[in-house]
Amino acid sequence: MDLIAVLLTGLLAGGVSCAAVQGGLLAGLITRQHRNAAPVDTGNTAVRTKTTQSPLNRLADDVAPVGGFLIGKLVSHSVLGALLGTLGTVVQMSVGTRTTLQLIAGVVICVLGLSQLGVPGFRNIVIEPPLSWMRIVRDSSRSQSALAPTLLGVVSVLIPCGVTLSVEALALASGSPLAGAAIMATFVVGTSPLFAILGYAARKAATAWRSRLAVLTGIAVLITGLYTLNGGLELAGSPLAASRLTHAATAEAPPAPGTVTVQNGHQTVVVTASSSAYSPANVQVRADLPTTLIIQSDNAQGCIRSFIIPSLGIDKILPTRGQTPIELGPLPRGPLAYSCGMGMYTGTITAA
Numbered sequence: 001m002d003l004i005a006v007l008l009t010g011l012l013a014g015g016v017s018c019a020a021v022q023g024g025l026l027a028g029l030i031t032r033q034h035r036n037a038a039p040v041d042t043g044n045t046a047v048r049t050k051t052t053q054s055p056l057n058r059l060a061d062d063v064a065p066v067g068g069f070l071i072g073k074l075v076s077h078s079v080l081g082a083l084l085g086t087l088g089t090v091v092q093m094s095v096g097t098r099t100t101l102q103l104i105a106g107v108v109i110c111v112l113g114l115s116q117l118g119v120p121g122f123r124n125i126v127i128e129p130p131l132s133w134m135r136i137v138r139d140s141s142r143s144q145s146a147l148a149p150t151l152l153g154v155v156s157v158l159i160p161c162g163v164t165l166s167v168e169a170l171a172l173a174s175g176s177p178l179a180g181a182a183i184m185a186t187f188v189v190g191t192s193p194l195f196a197i198l199g200y201a202a203r204k205a206a207t208a209w210r211s212r213l214a215v216l217t218g219i220a221v222l223i224t225g226l227y228t229l230n231g232g233l234e235l236a237g238s239p240l241a242a243s244r245l246t247h248a249a250t251a252e253a254p255p256a257p258g259t260v261t262v263q264n265g266h267q268t269v270v271v272t273a274s275s276s277a278y279s280p281a282n283v284q285v286r287a288d289l290p291t292t293l294i295i296q297s298d299n300a301q302g303c304i305r306s307f308i309i310p311s312l313g314i315d316k317i318l319p320t321r322g323q324t325p326i327e328l329g330p331l332p333r334g335p336l337a338y339s340c341g342m343g344m345y346t347g348t349i350t351a352a
Contacts, residue, residue, distance in 0.1 A: 003186040004275075004301065009167060010190020018164060018191050022156050065149040070192050072153025077184040080157050084171040085180020095308055095315050098169050099235040102343065106229025113222030117215065169341065170303065231343030237310040243346040244337065260285055268292045269349060273300040273307065273318055278338070278347040287333045287351035295324040306341025315341075 114122035167187045171180035233241035259280060261268050267289045272279050273296065285291060295307060297318045305318040309326075318324050328336070331351035339346040 003182060006167065006170070006183050006186045007190045009303075010187040011193065012190075018195070022159055066196050068149035069153040069156075070188070070195060072150040073156050073195075074153075074185060074188045076154045076157040077188045078181045080168070081171040081180040081182070081184030082177040083180070084168055084184075085174050085177040088172040088175040088180065095235065095310060095313065098341065099232055099310070101169070101232075102228060102235060103232035106225055106227075106232050108225075110222060110225030110229060113219070113225050117219065117222065170306075234337075234339045234343030234346055235308065235310055235341075237337055241337075241343075241346075243339075243348070244335075259283055262286065262289070266290045266292070268294060270294045270296055271347065272296045272298050273304050274298045275301040275304065276345075278304070278340075278345055281347045283347075283349050285331060285349055285351050288330050291328040291331050293326040293328050293349070295326065297321050297324065303340040303342040304345055307338065308341055309336065309338045311336065314338075 111122060115124075164187070167183060171183045174180050174183060230242050234243060238244070259270055260283060267285055269283055269285055269291060271283065271293065295316070295318055297305075297320060300318050300320055305320070307316045307318050307324070308314065309328075312328070314326060316324055316326065328349075331349070333351050336349040336351065337346065338349070
């Protein structure tokens with residue numbers, strides 16, 4: 001299993017999404033610790049000299065809290081991944097369940113972004129998990145001990161963001177404790193850079209910059225929410241999904257040579273699943289002919305391997321390399337949409 005796709009998911013989308021849900025707690029904890037640890041000017045030169053630190057020590061103090069948070073987060077999410085992988089040997093998450101979770105996650109993240117931006121009607125909305133979970137987190141965030149950031153990182157597993165839910169679905173689908181732990185650990189590593197920046201900014205940012213950072217974060221969170229919501233719409237086969245809107249607004253691309261073959265009243269469609277796309281993305285076939293779709297895996301990685309045709313209820317796990325035949329039967333006129341298990345990569349077979 002290649003974990004590069006999971007790492008990129010954490011780096012490009014998961015960091016912003018998780019920071020929207022958990023970043024406020026981390027920034028608040030670091031700010032309180034920094035304020036309480038600040039030396040008091042007593043007018044005593046000896047005292048001031050004693051509290052002066054070297055640049056290296058100051059840097060260590062600045063990065064230690066977020067480092068502890070990320071270590072705790074890595075441990076708890078790895079354990080969760082192992083549990084999900086174990087559970088995956090018994091039960092698999094259905095397409096409908098994944099679609100519902102992704103739609104809910106997208107709406108929640110969008111609301112958080114609008115609230116962060118102070119949009120009227122949203123600015124006073126606070127979305128929180130059950131009070132029993134939040135009590136654990138708040139107790140940890142109020143603690144002034146050296147282990148407080150680490151404890152906060154451990155219990156952050158109780159407050160998953162929308163992208164985390166999707167990665168948890170991959171861990172569940174892995175059907176292996178080791179693979180599940182690796183998936184979640186890699187995802188957390190991907191989210192680490194943004195949390196490191198957020199934690200450092202909480203220590204260093206001036207008051208004048210905090211409002212600007214809040215606006216930038218709100219915009220980033222809103223974009224992430226729309227991206228997550230669109231993934232759910234893709235899985236649901238909604239006409240409002242970006243790929244459907246694009247398909248309706250653009251001209252049909254001609255099928256690639258050799259993609260569709262017809263023999264003895266039966267047609268075969270070949271689509272290649274690579275590490276970053278399904279190609280060709282749009283294929284035109286003849287309607288009302290029995291049809292076989294062959295997915296040719298060419299180093300397929302990540303969620304590309306989870307192949308879904310929502311309208312037909314087809315859910316296949318593709319090999320990294322090799323062919324996967326799927327019988328579609330006679331196709332009625334119109335588009336037949338498919339996507340990866342997270343709605344990130346899509347394609348269409350149009351019968352005419």
